[in-house]
Amino acid sequence: MDIKVLGTGCQKCKELDKLVREVVAEINVPANVEKVEDIAQIVQYGVMLTPGLVINGKVKISGRLPNKADIKKMIEEEK
Template identity: 75%
Template structure:
């Protein structure tokens, strides 16, 4: 699974990165997690509001911090 956390480094972006790593560990998933802070790269995904979450090339969240339960559902569906 390929996961990208999009955000320039704000607190919500950092929180999402931490939560994604926790959920991946809890669900024992094999995942490559990358934090992207470069604005032009973020915009290439069509994300205008951060934090953003991209899983396997698809934008799954943008402009809000999903709950841990929402993250679990998103990642479980993509495995």
């Protein structure tokens, strides 16, 4: 599974990265979690508001910070 956390380094972006890594560890799913801070790469996903969450190439979240339950649900949908 390929997970990308999109964000330029704001507090919400850092929090999303932390939450995603916690959820991946908790549900023990093999995943490559990457933090993408480059604006050009973020825009390629069509994300104009950060933080953003991309799972297996699909934009799941843009412009808000989801809770752990929401993140877990999104990851499990893509398994």
